[in-house]
Amino acid sequence: MRSKPLFFAAVFLFLACQNALASFNIETDLNSIDFGYMNPTATKGDIPFQGLTVRCTSDQGNPWQLRLRLETPLRHDNNPSQVIPNENFWWYGISTTGSGTLVIDEQDFLIERVAYNAPAGEGASGIDIRLQFKLTIPSSAQSGPYSTRIILTLIE
Amino acid sequence: MRFKIAFRTLIFLTVSLCFTCSLMNAGAFALSASIDKPRVEITAPAGTTNSGFINVRNKGQSPISVQATIEDWIYDENNKRQFRPPGSTSYSCAEWIFITPQNATIPPGGNLDFNYNIKIPEDAEGGKYAVMFFESSGVEDPAFEGMGVKLVGRIGSMVYLEIEGRTKKEGSIQSLKLTPPHENKPLTLTYTFKNEGNAFIGFKSILNILNKEGVTIGFAESEKGKGTLPGDAREDSIKWFGSITKGKYDVILTVDMGEDVPPIVRQETIEIKEDIL
Numbered sequence: 001m002r003s004k005p006l007f008f009a010a011v012f013l014f015l016a017c018q019n020a021l022a023s024f025n026i027e028t029d030l031n032s033i034d035f036g037y038m039n040p041t042a043t044k045g046d047i048p049f050q051g052l053t054v055r056c057t058s059d060q061g062n063p064w065q066l067r068l069r070l071e072t073p074l075r076h077d078n079n080p081s082q083v084i085p086n087e088n089f090w091w092y093g094i095s096t097t098g099s100g101t102l103v104i105d106e107q108d109f110l111i112e113r114v115a116y117n118a119p120a121g122e123g124a125s126g127i128d129i130r131l132q133f134k135l136t137i138p139s140s141a142q143s144g145p146y147s148t149r150i151i152l153t154l155i156e
Numbered sequence: 157m158r159f160k161i162a163f164r165t166l167i168f169l170t171v172s173l174c175f176t177c178s179l180m181n182a183g184a185f186a187l188s189a190s191i192d193k194p195r196v197e198i199t200a201p202a203g204t205t206n207s208g209f210i211n212v213r214n215k216g217q218s219p220i221s222v223q224a225t226i227e228d229w230i231y232d233e234n235n236k237r238q239f240r241p242p243g244s245t246s247y248s249c250a251e252w253i254f255i256t257p258q259n260a261t262i263p264p265g266g267n268l269d270f271n272y273n274i275k276i277p278e279d280a281e282g283g284k285y286a287v288m289f290f291e292s293s294g295v296e297d298p299a300f301e302g303m304g305v306k307l308v309g310r311i312g313s314m315v316y317l318e319i320e321g322r323t324k325k326e327g328s329i330q331s332l333k334l335t336p337p338h339e340n341k342p343l344t345l346t347y348t349f350k351n352e353g354n355a356f357i358g359f360k361s362i363l364n365i366l367n368k369e370g371v372t373i374g375f376a377e378s379e380k381g382k383g384t385l386p387g388d389a390r391e392d393s394i395k396w397f398g399s400i401t402k403g404k405y406d407v408i409l410t411v412d413m414g415e416d417v418p419p420i421v422r423q424e425t426i427e428i429k430e431d432i433l
Contacts (some may be wrong), residue, residue, distance in 0.1 A: 025190035025215070026309040031294040033305040052307070055185065060194055063380065071308070114236070120380070133305075147304040151291070155237070155312035156194045 024064075025057035025126075026154040033150070035135050043136040051094050051130035054152055056116075058123040062156045066129055069112035071149040074135075082142045086110050090134040091150075098127035106134065112153070188216035189262075189292035191311050196272075196288070201320045203278040210313050212290050213267040220262050220292045224255040224270050228286050229314070235382055235390055239287065247356075247385055249284035249317050252276060261295060274317065281322035282386065283355025286315040318355055325417045326353040330389065334407060334424050337432045342395040343374070345409060347422075349392060351384035357417070358383045362410040363394045367403070374398050401431045 030052055035044050058064050068091055076082035086109040093102040093115055100118040107113050116129045192211040200206050214220045228240045228248040242250035254273045262268050272288060293308045332347040343365070351357050360381040365374035376396040384390055394409075404427050411420040 023190065023192055024194040024311060025188070026292075026311055027185035027188040027216070028307050028309060029185055030307060031186045031218075032307055035305070057190070058194070062195075064194075074305070112239070145304065147306065149293070149306045149308050151308045151310050153289070153310040153312060155287070156314055 023057075023059050024154065024156075025055075026066075026152060027055040027057075027126075028152065029053040029055075033133060035133075038135070038137045040137050040139045040141050043134065045132070045134035047133045047135070051132050054129045054131065055126045056118070056123055056129065056154050057126040058118070058154075058156075060156065061121050063120045064118045064123065064154065064156050065114050066116040066118075067112050067153040067155070068107075068109075068115050068131075069151050069153070070109040071151055074146040074148045076142055077145045077147055079142060079144070082144075082146075084135070084138060084141060084146060088136045088138060091115070091131055092134075093129065094132055095130045096127060098122055098129070100127070102129065112151075185216055186218065187220065187292060187294055187307060187309050189214060189220055189222065189290065189309050189311060191290055191313055193313050194311070195314045195316065197316045198274065199318045199320050199323075200274075200276060202276050202280040202322065204276055206274045206276070207271065209269040209271045210288060210290065211267055211269050212262060212292075214262040214264060214292075217264050219264060219295045221295050222260050222262055222268070222270075223291045224258050225289045225291065226250045226253050226255065226286055227289065231383060231385055231388055237383075242286070245285075247283060247285050249274065249276075249315065250286040252284070253286055253288065253315065255288060274315075276317070276319065280319045281354065282319060283323055284317040284319070285356060285385070286317075288313045288315060316356060323355045324353040325355050325357055325413065327351050327357055327359065327384075327411065327413060327420060329409065329411060329420055329422050332409070332422065332424065334426055336426055336428055337396075337400065338430075342397045343400070343407075343426070344393060344395050345407065346391065346393045347409065348389050349382075349384065349411060350389040351386050354386050356383060356385055357413050359390075359392075359414075360412045361392045361394050362412060363396060364408040364410070365396065365400070366406040366408065368405075370406075373400065373405070399433045400428055401433075402428045404428075 073083040089109045090106040092106045093104045096102045102116050190213045228245040228250045229237050230245050232238050252275050291310045328350050330348040335344040337343040358381050361378040363376045374396050376394050382390050407424045409422045
């Protein structure tokens with residue numbers, strides 16, 4: 001009879017510990033961004049339409065940052081020598097639930113840049129940072145699919 | 157009896173709530189990864205091997221592919237941390253760190269310990285710094301039809317390594333400038349801190365204003381701490397907004413460099429030529 005409360009207490013502790021372990025966390029609501037079909041010289045902005053939401057969580061009490069960089073330029077899937085230069089690809093912040101500094105001006109992908117700076121103590125229950133992207137296709141671009149990876153880095 | 161029923165009901169409701177919240181949280185995101193140690197601080201003798209682990213957790217509903225990588229870091233001239241390839245900085249320890257496994261797939265709700273070994277060479281001295289990155293991406297590649305960009309979540313665990321008995325933490329104050337308050341402008345103290353030791357120093361500036369009786373009439377501190385690696389010089393500024401009558405005052409700057417390092421204290425005199433009320 002006494003074991004039941006103990007069992008429930010143990011389950012409760014287990015679940016509580018599951019959350020307690022997640023001390024430094026990054027989440028995105030999408031796995032990828034798709035610009036679809038684009039013609040040479042075309043520009044597409046505000047992609048994805050609803051924004052990419054990145055949720056960062058930290059219960060460490062220290063300041064933290066979200067940074068963005070491109071692993072490689074957008075590269076033709078069948079002809080890797082064909083690339084769309086990083087200066088043709090931009091990102092910008094559109095909103096945040098935090099009180100830190102969000103970069104809202106268009107930034108190219110020439111270097112890794114800080115998108116959001118969180119002050120000490122922020123983010124124990126998660127801060128949402130919404131980003132959008134813009135791309136211009138050079139006039140000389142070869143037709144076909146291009147791909148790359150955006151690295152979203154969370155650090156103290 | 158009533159107490160028992162109430163207690164059981166309370167426990168049941170609490171567990172249900174936790175479970176529901178856990179499921180809701182997991183379902184909201186396509187990619188989710190966390191680590192338990194965003195910072196690893198080690199003090200150890202040269203010639204030893206130090207081990208530990210970073211637990212990587214997948215809170216999402218899809219499997220994630222995790223890759224562990226190691227880089228060095230430095231501060232640039234704007235005091236922003238920049239990552240560099242292993243072995244490319246003067247205070248690098250990235251090449252001493254080995255992580256296993258280097259690649260793994262973590263199922264939804266699962267977690268995995270990535271073990272690290274740091275082999276410190278016999279001749280090592282001072283502070284050495286690196287970062288262990290854990291890159292997470294969805295396991296299945298999306299079928300793009302045009303311009304496709306895959307998202308990768310990367311979490312860094314900063315490594316601060318100090319060689320026991322061979323670490324020196326020293327700093328100095330350079331080019332101190334004290335500006336009296338004037339009309340709406342605050343009293344401002346600007347100075348440069350130089351790291352003259354052989355290890356990382358995080359510092360914070362504290363300002364005290366004392367009248368001729370030695371009583372503190374004003375106090376301020378810098379908004380946030382700054383980090384320096386050996387040889388780095390960083391400017392810091394403290395502003396004090398407050399009322400003060402004309403006269404001479406002592407201004408004491410204290411540079412706090414952490415618990416294990418004595419602070420640097422500098423005293424200056426300032427003359428206030430008009431009442432600021």
